[in-house]
Amino acid sequence: MRMQKVKSYKMNTETMETNKTAATKTERITGCEAIIRCLIEEGVDILYGYPGGAIMPVYDELFKYQGKIHHVLTRHEQGAAHAAQGYARISGKVGVAMATSGPGATNLVTGIADAQIDSTPLVCITGQVPSHLLGSDAFQETDIVGISTPVTKWNHQVTKAEDIPVVLAKAFYIARSGRPGPVLIDITKDAQFQEFDFSYKKCTGIRSYTPAPKVNIESLKTAAELINNAKKPLIVWGQGVILGEAEEELKAVIEKSGVPAAWTILGASAIPTSHPLNVGMVGMHGNYAPNKLTNECDVLIAIGMRFDDRVTGDLNTYAKQAKVIHFDIDPAEIDKNVKTDVAVLGDCKESLGLLLKELNANSHEDWHQEFKDLYEIEYEKVIKSDLLPEKEGLTMGEVLKEINIQTKGNAAIVSDVGQHQMIACRYAEFNKTKSNITSGGLGTMGFALPAAIGAKMAKPEREVVAIIGDGGYQMNIQELGTIFQQEVPVKIVVLNNEFLGMVRQWQQLFFDKRYASTEMTNPDFVTIAKGYHIDAKRVVKREELADAVQEMIASKSSYFLEVCVEKEDNVFPMIPSGASVSDIRLS
């Protein structure tokens, strides 16, 4: 049984087009040193993790390689995974997390699942019990390769030191290429100790894996023709544009064609918020105009987005009148949820670049006017009272507005999950791409605090503001320890409504206000932050807000700001789950 298991994860090295040239000079080192050397070869400067028995040899090497690679001790492995995600999301580079076997490895799983559904490039390295103990229920043995299979783009167990360079090269290649995703490499302790002749060569291809299909010029031309002839075209772009670094290409396409362009949550910030052709966010709590007009457009152009149910609502009443064009790198996304008329496969940087040449200049003024008219309605019914409230209690919206003012829209906003997240995505102003870091597909509470750490460490020159609910904050609050020890100058804003607000909103709207287990008696968050020697302030009155936000943004070190907001505010607009985008509610 054991033998079989070892064998089952053994890879066929013959099939990889890497490490074939024996010309590279070799050096005799241990497996654990090889792991560090591979990371350095891949350009990893920071990794996040937590030590334990099965990964200790690697930590011993990390000690020796201090100064060459920086290991950040988080306070929980989930924190390490999310920090690596934050690092990846803001930089476009592969994030790296490391953990020991058993509980260390399983604690990574939520972050891995989050990275899988949000296409975040991650390499997770876990220690494993020595290979002779595999399958024996040894201390801290867990089948992490089995556990992580459904939530990884690829995973693999290494039981021999000599496989380490090839497998890690492949791991980084798979994580970052094509549609990115998380990869987990599990390395037995005996492989870490073994000595072998080390040499490293980056992976440049795997024969069974096509990262990006070639752009088909025929379908591209058909798409262009549809767009050129459209009277009411609508673009909805997603994270694919950011992952493909196609922001400029998208902007050029929009500006030339005059097509109104809306975004999914993960697509936010690819085009500046203030861009005149940017018509806002689609989806459950998105803007009124792009949601409503999805069911009015004649051509719907989806770019690097996957028609998530939070975006489409009821599929049977979604954009039925429109011809649908879908640009995507992942063939499995085509027709998965929405039937397309024209699919343009490939890297959208390339396809959008080619599309631009085929497009006619247009401005679609009347069509844009429809967006403006609906925006006015949303402004009157929702936005005004969110941003310029007349009631006594503070709103989440006005906090965002204040942050926009103080950061001039240049900050990266890392939001957690809940009402504050929707408010942050709706109202944060973005001038720069890769600035909206949030858990979209999985909706992982606890994401923001560690993700903000990773983001700030990857891009120290950027202002990073975490917007977190009082619930989600307490899911990974221990990472304040990491912020303190590593002196990470992140700005943490907790929007405290003393509720699991988003769930409470649903209870109010759909469960006759039966607030089952959503009210929270919270600790003194300011005292907790101060316990970690983080400057902290609490705001309860509107008059204090502007100054407090200003002080926070001006601070050179980490800063915690708790804003006590209205307890029972709701986020609108809202498409109730399962309803049509046309049935978007303003109250």
Add this chain to the structure above:
Amino acid sequence: MSEEIKTLTISVYTENNIGLLNRISAIFQRRHINIESLTTSQSEIENVNRFVIVVNITEIQAKKIVGQIEKQVEVIKAYYHDDHETIYTESCMFKIKSDLLFDEPQIQNIIKESNTRIVTVNREFFVLEKSGRRHEIEALRKELNVFGIMQFVRSGRIAVTKDEMKITELLAQIKN
């Protein structure tokens, strides 16, 4: 594309990686699709495995499933075909008490008429083997069941397609 449920044969060419079985079966499991049978073996290409998976689903589902399967890093290519597009067979074995060969002469006729092969005979038992379509095997099992069967086992479907699946060309293309 048809929304009617059909028996479809999914053929998957993969790198020789047994861990892949987990990934592939998980794709069906997540969507509550029952796998009628699954067979893996060496394919016509050295070091390339072939999975033959039989499912009862609609073509729309099959297209999505094949997309998800192909997305796996170690999958080279996947296809689905209906019964008219494949040549397929299953095989089965019976273990039966040897006494019956003499006590029940009818059995010998059944063996002959059904083109069943005798694999081995010893004092206690004999073993039959037959390959064919499901209904043929089922008919044989019913006939023999009257006399008592010690053990019966049937394999999953194996199938080749009438159309070409140009894996060698595909692999050559990737190489270049």
